[in-house]
Amino acid sequence: MSPKILVVTLNPSIDTQYFMDSPLKPGVQRVTRVERTAGGKGLNVARVLKKLGNDVVCTGFSGGYNGQWIQDSLMNHGIQQHFVEVQGDTRICLSFSGPEEFQPFEVLEAGPEISAEEQEKLKEVVEALGDGMTAGVISGSLPRGVPHTYYQELIQIFNKKNVPVYLDTSGEVLNQSLKAKPLFVKPNLEELELFSGTAIDSEEDIIDAAKDMMEKGAANVLVSLGAKGALLVSDKEVWKANVTPLKKAYPVGSGDSLLAGVTYALSNGKSWPEALRYGCACGVSNAINPQTGNVELEQVETLLNEIQIERVRKEVTNSECSRV
Numbered sequence: 001m002s003p004k005i006l007v008v009t010l011n012p013s014i015d016t017q018y019f020m021d022s023p024l025k026p027g028v029q030r031v032t033r034v035e036r037t038a039g040g041k042g043l044n045v046a047r048v049l050k051k052l053g054n055d056v057v058c059t060g061f062s063g064g065y066n067g068q069w070i071q072d073s074l075m076n077h078g079i080q081q082h083f084v085e086v087q088g089d090t091r092i093c094l095s096f097s098g099p100e101e102f103q104p105f106e107v108l109e110a111g112p113e114i115s116a117e118e119q120e121k122l123k124e125v126v127e128a129l130g131d132g133m134t135a136g137v138i139s140g141s142l143p144r145g146v147p148h149t150y151y152q153e154l155i156q157i158f159n160k161k162n163v164p165v166y167l168d169t170s171g172e173v174l175n176q177s178l179k180a181k182p183l184f185v186k187p188n189l190e191e192l193e194l195f196s197g198t199a200i201d202s203e204e205d206i207i208d209a210a211k212d213m214m215e216k217g218a219a220n221v222l223v224s225l226g227a228k229g230a231l232l233v234s235d236k237e238v239w240k241a242n243v244t245p246l247k248k249a250y251p252v253g254s255g256d257s258l259l260a261g262v263t264y265a266l267s268n269g270k271s272w273p274e275a276l277r278y279g280c281a282c283g284v285s286n287a288i289n290p291q292t293g294n295v296e297l298e299q300v301e302t303l304l305n306e307i308q309i310e311r312v313r314k315e316v317t318n319s320e321c322s323r324v
């Protein structure tokens with residue numbers, strides 16, 4: 001039976017990507033192309049998981065016309081969904097990309113206010129759908145009104161059902177969520193620095209901060225490093241993935257694609273280093289393609305052969321790493 005994965009996205013968005021001829025500057029500018037996708041981190045994960053062949057169910061809060069647009073889009077991708085309808089309007093997030101020298105940037109709305117009653121309904125949905133799931137993915141920011149401890153409560157619901165949780169969030173929400181001991185946490189470097197409260201300058205620093213995150217409750221930590229690949233820190237081993245840096249990248253959603261690839265691989269019985277390889281292939285494929293949260297399967301297959309995975313032990317120097 002194929003793995004079944006419940007993806008929780010509390011703060012979905014219509015991701016609107018503007019392609020520009022030149023960097024933004026004051027005054028009127030016109031876009032050359034616009035792409036809209038059902039986003040918010042979890043929905044990118046869900047789309048990639050589905051493309052990789054997993055059975056995926058999405059839940060979260062959905063409101064107004066934007067929420068309906070997202071539900072229609074997921075339906076067109078054949079993704080099952082059980083959203084809690086809310087009073088407020090689901091948000092829109094903008095990203096801008098252009099020529100090579102133009103660094104992409106994003107403008108994110110906070111999301112609607114969610115009432116206590118709506119929050120309770122979502123817990124009931126997770127309670128009801130969690131049974132029989134191979135894994136749960138919880139990803140992204142919280143909309144307004146939702147307490148920092150909310151993910152912690154959702155993880156506890158999954159824990160009671162022995163469903164492993166893959167988590168991607170940051171700041172105080174992450175700190176609180178760690179207390180419920182998720183299986184897997186995926187910070188990027190910026191999020192890891194926020195967690196540790198210091199600048200991170202070396203691989204050793206990354207491993208130390210990830211170990212600290214594990215002491216606070218994460219069973220495994222995957223640190224995504226953009227064009228520098230990713231580091232997977234578990235209690236016994238540390239693995240590093242090296243990717244070929246892209247000259248022109250569309251990185252929005254690459255972290256979500258990485259998380260989808262790892263979740264897919266581990267849910268299908270692959271080893272940690274293979275899961276890391278799979279995740280990075282998905283991250284790079286997303287960064288090659290202009291569409292947010294999209295991978296191309298043939299490209300992923302090719303990339304799997306190009307990504308180098310090496311075992312790193314904290315105690316040893318880099319020259320003592322072993323390749324697999």
Ligand SMILES: Nc1ncnc2c1ncn2[C@@H]1O[C@H](COP(=O)(O)OP(=O)(O)OP(=O)(O)O)[C@@H](O)[C@H]1O
Pocket residue numbers: 187188224225226227228229230243244245246249251252253254255256257258279280281282283284287
């Ligand atoms: N410029 C790039 N060149 C090659 N690979 C990339 C590039 N950017 C991202 N990747 C791949 O995607 C993975 C995730 O990227 P990144 O660390 O930027 O995630 P992120 O910051 O969580 O992104 P987001 O929050 O937008 O989803 C990397 O580990 C790498 O495999």
Ligand SMILES: O=P(O)(O)OC[C@@]1(O)O[C@H](CO)[C@@H](O)[C@@H]1O
Pocket residue numbers: 011013015039040041044093094106108139140141252253254255256292
């Ligand atoms: O506000 P969040 O949920 O942290 O991030 C939202 C977001 O930037 O993340 C995705 C890229 O990872 C986009 O789909 C979306 O716009």
